[in-house]
Structures are given as C-alpha cells and as structure tokens.
Amino acid sequence: MTDPVPRLPSLLEAVLSVGTDLELRATLQHIVDGAAELTGARCAALAMVDPKHEGLMEIRTAGLSATDRTPVGRTDDFLGVSIRVDDEVFGNLYLVDKPQGPFTDEDEQLLRVLATQAGIAIGNARLYETARQRERWIEGAAAVTNALLTGEAAADALMTVAERARILADAxxxxxxxxxxxxxxxxxTASTLDDPGDIVGTVIEPGSPVLEQLLGGQPVFVEDSATDPRMTTHVRHRFGPSMLLPLQTAGRLIGTLALPRHRGARPYTPVERLLATQFASQAAVALVLADARQHRERLAVLEDRDRIARDLHDLVVQRLFATGMMLESTQRRTGDEDVYDMLGRAVDELQSTVQEVRTAIFALQQPPADAPTTFRxxxxxxxxGTAAxxxxxxxxxxxxxxxxxxxEPVAGHLLAALRRALAAASRRPGVRRVEVTVDAxxxxxxxxxxxRLTVYDDGSAEAGAAGTTKTWQSPL
Known part of the structure; x- marks a missing residue:
C-alpha cells in the first residue's frame, strides 16, 4: 500500500468541495466529481438507496451504466463505498475504469474519508432544503390567506388555493x-398547466374505496393514480403520484385538495406530504374566514338596503298615499269639470308612483348576490338586464x-313573452320609455x-303614433 500523504492536498480539496453548496443535487454532483478526480477514475456514480425519498435520480459522470455496478467493495477495476447519513445508508458511491491501473487500498481509504465528509454535507443539504421547502409553503399559505381575505368570490377563492398548491407541490x-x-x-375547481379539459365535473361516486376516507377528512396518498384500485374516476389514468388532502377546520369539511403529478413523475417525499397537509389546513381556515367576511359584508348591505326600504315605505309611500287621499277628497268636492279631470289625473299619477316605489322597495329587499326565486x-x-x-x-x-x-307554468310563459317584448323594444329606434305591467x-x-302582461314602449310615438304595446294573458 502506498503512502496516502502525497495525495492529502487532493483529498482536502475534494472534502472542501463537497461542502461548498447547500443545494442537495449540487452537493451530490460535487461528491461524484470529487471522487473521480481524487482516485483518477474515468467514471463515477452515486446511486441512492431510496431515490423517491429525496425525489432524486442517481448522479453520475458519463460512461457508467447500471451493469457496471456491484455491491460495495473493491476489485481491480471497481471500487464502491457506502455513504451514511445519520446512521442510515443514503446511497452507494461507485468508481470504475481507472486508466493508471487497478484500484488500490489507498484509493479505498481516500474514498471512505470522502464518503464520511459527504454524509455530513448531505445531512446539511437536507436540512437546508427542508428549511427552504417550509419557507416556500409558509409563504404560499400566507399569500393564499391574504388573497382570500381581500374580497375574492367563492369560486375565485377555491381557484386561488388550487393554483398556489399546484405550484408549491410541483404538481x-x-x-x-x-x-x-x-x-x-x-x-x-381545477388548475392545470394546460387546458383542464373534462377534469371539472368529474365525480367520485358513492361506494368508491377512497371516498370514505375523503369524507371522513383523512389524507390519502397514492403512489400511482392510474393503477391504484382505490382511484375510480375516468381521469385517473392521466396521473401518477398524488395527494388528496382534507380542507377541514373545527370539524367542518369544506372539501378535498388533490395534487396529482403526471405519470412517471417522482413520488412525494414525507416532507412534501407533511407541508402540503399543513398548507391544506391553513387554506381551510382562510376559506372559512373569507366566507364569514363575505357573509358579514352581505349582511351589512342587506341591513342598509332594508333600512332604505323601510324609510321609503314609512315616509315616501305613506306621504304619497295621504296626498292622493287629499286629492281624491278635493276632487269629490269640486264642481269644475276641468279641475275634476285634472285632479283625477294627478291621483292616477300618484297611484302609479306608489306602485313604482313599492317595486323599488321589493327590489331593495332581495339578496343582491342571489338569483331571484319569486316571480316579481x-x-x-x-x-x-334590458336596461343595459x-x-x-x-x-x-x-x-x-x-x-x-x-x-309556475304560467310564470314561465309570462317571462318568455316578457323577454321577447323587451328584446323587440331594445331594437326599436327612438325608445325612451318602457313600461311593464303585470295585472293578476x-x-x-x-x-x-x-x-295580463303588458309591455309598452314609446318607440313610435315621435311619428305621431301612441307607441307600441304588447299584451299577453292567461287564465289563473
């Protein structure tokens, strides 16, 4: 065995190089390159014992195939040592094809020293990568919470959660x-890199093996969606590894966040699963808070509208009604026919105004964010809609x-006739007034x-005509 001291500077240089980068993949590449340079081998590779644990494939230099590798040890044309991280074997470092001659005991000693230092560097890189991942997921959760609490609608809020989670999970x-x-x-809701196609609307039918877990608020982790018997939807064949995470808070299940990767993609690591589960819990809280805020704002609007409606009813309508009664009383006492007719027209206008105000009051009392359910x-x-x-x-x-x-059947026919009449009025030139009357x-x-439904517009009045009136009626 030759004296390893003359090669000490090369060893120190290799040891120092493996710790110069905190990113895990770069650290592994430094280890492979340093091992090849230290021993003079033409080809080197580092194969992880459990690649999916780190989400990494093997790291190698050119020229080394899987058939070149045997269990760790040394022969004349092969050298392999294990790299341990925290008392566990992380992977095996292989060297082949040394042009200067067979691998020596000195080469093995130097490689074992390098492997020891590599284990420390890999551990540090792991810690750094985990910290970076946590930072990204925490920032993502904060961004989602901020977005949801600034006024997004319910559908937009769900899309925000889905899209941010997809990006963070690299799904x-x-x-x-x-x-x-x-x-x-x-x-x-579906956020995808391409057109989601028929993903939205896909249903997991009752009886599905995975459904009981999802409805129970339990996370489900799938290695391959296309082959897992628990997955039953028609889109499962498009995806591989997947996480299905409950959006749940305080016992309330809002839904499930699913993050599938494409077929053949690397599986999710335990750290990714943990961080995504925590993100889903935080997103569920943000969704509940956003929903509560929207309810409070909607309630405030409704209370304000209700106050305006009460004021209109208590002040305006009652005063108009009282004025109409006074005019009717005056009309009965007058003997002048012209005055009588004038007062009659004034009473009719007041009654029409009362009807208009009551209609406005009814509109104010309707929930602004909901579709109307009453015929009125x-x-x-x-x-x-026609006003636009x-x-x-x-x-x-x-x-x-x-x-x-x-x-209901009569209401449907009335509404259809109303739409036709309003559409015709909107196309008629010169229309400045449209009156809709429903007389039950x-x-x-x-x-x-x-x-009886009557729709009048003054589109032809400028030509001396009385306008256009459309009438539709039906028995009750």
Whole structure:
C-alpha cells in the first residue's frame, strides 16, 4: 500500500468541495466529481438507496451504466463505498475504469474519508432544503390567506388555493373536490398547466374505496393514480403520484385538495406530504374566514338596503298615499269639470308612483348576490338586464297577489313573452320609455280570472303614433 500523504492536498480539496453548496443535487454532483478526480477514475456514480425519498435520480459522470455496478467493495477495476447519513445508508458511491491501473487500498481509504465528509454535507443539504421547502409553503399559505381575505368570490377563492398548491407541490394539477348531495365528491375547481379539459365535473361516486376516507377528512396518498384500485374516476389514468388532502377546520369539511403529478413523475417525499397537509389546513381556515367576511359584508348591505326600504315605505309611500287621499277628497268636492279631470289625473299619477316605489322597495329587499326565486323578482331581473341595452331602467308595476296567484307554468310563459317584448323594444329606434305591467286581477273576455302582461314602449310615438304595446294573458 502506498503512502496516502502525497495525495492529502487532493483529498482536502475534494472534502472542501463537497461542502461548498447547500443545494442537495449540487452537493451530490460535487461528491461524484470529487471522487473521480481524487482516485483518477474515468467514471463515477452515486446511486441512492431510496431515490423517491429525496425525489432524486442517481448522479453520475458519463460512461457508467447500471451493469457496471456491484455491491460495495473493491476489485481491480471497481471500487464502491457506502455513504451514511445519520446512521442510515443514503446511497452507494461507485468508481470504475481507472486508466493508471487497478484500484488500490489507498484509493479505498481516500474514498471512505470522502464518503464520511459527504454524509455530513448531505445531512446539511437536507436540512437546508427542508428549511427552504417550509419557507416556500409558509409563504404560499400566507399569500393564499391574504388573497382570500381581500374580497375574492367563492369560486375565485377555491381557484386561488388550487393554483398556489399546484405550484408549491410541483404538481401537474391542483383540484378542489366538494361533497355532493348524492354522497359522492365532485371536482369543482381545477388548475392545470394546460387546458383542464373534462377534469371539472368529474365525480367520485358513492361506494368508491377512497371516498370514505375523503369524507371522513383523512389524507390519502397514492403512489400511482392510474393503477391504484382505490382511484375510480375516468381521469385517473392521466396521473401518477398524488395527494388528496382534507380542507377541514373545527370539524367542518369544506372539501378535498388533490395534487396529482403526471405519470412517471417522482413520488412525494414525507416532507412534501407533511407541508402540503399543513398548507391544506391553513387554506381551510382562510376559506372559512373569507366566507364569514363575505357573509358579514352581505349582511351589512342587506341591513342598509332594508333600512332604505323601510324609510321609503314609512315616509315616501305613506306621504304619497295621504296626498292622493287629499286629492281624491278635493276632487269629490269640486264642481269644475276641468279641475275634476285634472285632479283625477294627478291621483292616477300618484297611484302609479306608489306602485313604482313599492317595486323599488321589493327590489331593495332581495339578496343582491342571489338569483331571484319569486316571480316579481324574476320580472325585475329581466327589466334590469334590458336596461343595459336601452340605456335606462324600464318601469315595472304589479297589481294583485302575483306571488300567490300565478302558477309556475304560467310564470314561465309570462317571462318568455316578457323577454321577447323587451328584446323587440331594445331594437326599436327612438325608445325612451318602457313600461311593464303585470295585472293578476285581470278578467279575461270569457269572464274567467286571469293574469295580463303588458309591455309598452314609446318607440313610435315621435311619428305621431301612441307607441307600441304588447299584451299577453292567461287564465289563473
């Protein structure tokens, strides 16, 4: 055995080089390069015992194939030693093809010293990488919380969670599943690098092996979605490793965050699983807080609208009604026919104004973020939609108990006729006024009680005509 002292500077240089980088892959490459240079080997490789644990493939120099490797030890043309990290074998360092001659005891000693130092460097790189991962996930969770608490709608909030989680996990997709009324779970949001296609709307049907765990708020980790028998959706064949994490807080299950990688991708490491699970818990809290904030804001708006509606009813409507009664009383006492007619027209205008104000009061009392469910609300929605085309708000008047007397089939026909009439009015030139009247006290020509819809617009009035009136009626 030759004296290793003359090669000490080379050993020190190799030892120092393996600790110059805190990134794990770069550290491993330094180890492989340093081993080859130290021993004079043409080819070197470092094969991890458990590659998926680190998410790394083997690190090598050119020319070394898997058939060149045997268990650790030394022959004339082969040298291999184990690298241990925290008393566990991390991987094996292999050297082959030494042009200067066979591998010697000195080469093995030098390589073992380098392997010892490599284990320390790998441990440090692991700690650094774990710290960086935690930092990224914490920053991601903070960004999601900030975004959700600044006023995003519910659908946008779910997309924010899905997209941020996809990026942090280096996944091919980030999807949100929520429970269905039938007892399954449905994908309601999907963030993907490409077009999500038919991912949204995919349902995990009741009876699926994985469903009980998801509805129970348990995380599920899958090595290969395409072959795992628990995965039953039609999109599973597109993905490989996956995490399905509960969005749950205080016993309330909001849904599930799924983070699948494409087929053949590296599995998730234990650290990634832990960090993603913590992220999902934080995101669930942020979603609940955002939902509560939106409810508070909506409640404040409704309270304000309700106050305005009460003020209109208590002050404006009552005063108009009292003024109308005074005018009617004056009308009965007057003997002048012209004054009588004038007062009659004034009373009619006041009654019309009262109807308009009551309609406005009803509109104020409707939840602004919800679709109207009453017939009156649906009529107001149609007129509001036409206002964007007309440039002004059509008026709407209701007579009689429209909510209790108009059945659902009749309401559907009335709304269809209203849409046609409003569309025609919006296309007619010169329209400055549109009046919609729904009369649930109408009497049909055959004497039956009915409902009558009248839509008037003044589009032809400028030519001396009386405008255009469309009428539709039906028995009740």
């Amino acid at each position: 091919s997709a980030g999807v949100i599943l929520q429970p269905t009324d039938e007892g399954g779970m449905e994908i309601v 609300g649906k009529v107001l929605r149609e007129t509001a 085309l007309l440039g002004f708000q059509p008026s709407a008047r209701f007579t009689g108990a429209v909510e209790s007397r108009i059945t 006290t109408a009497v049909l020509p055959d004497g039956r009680p009915g409902v």
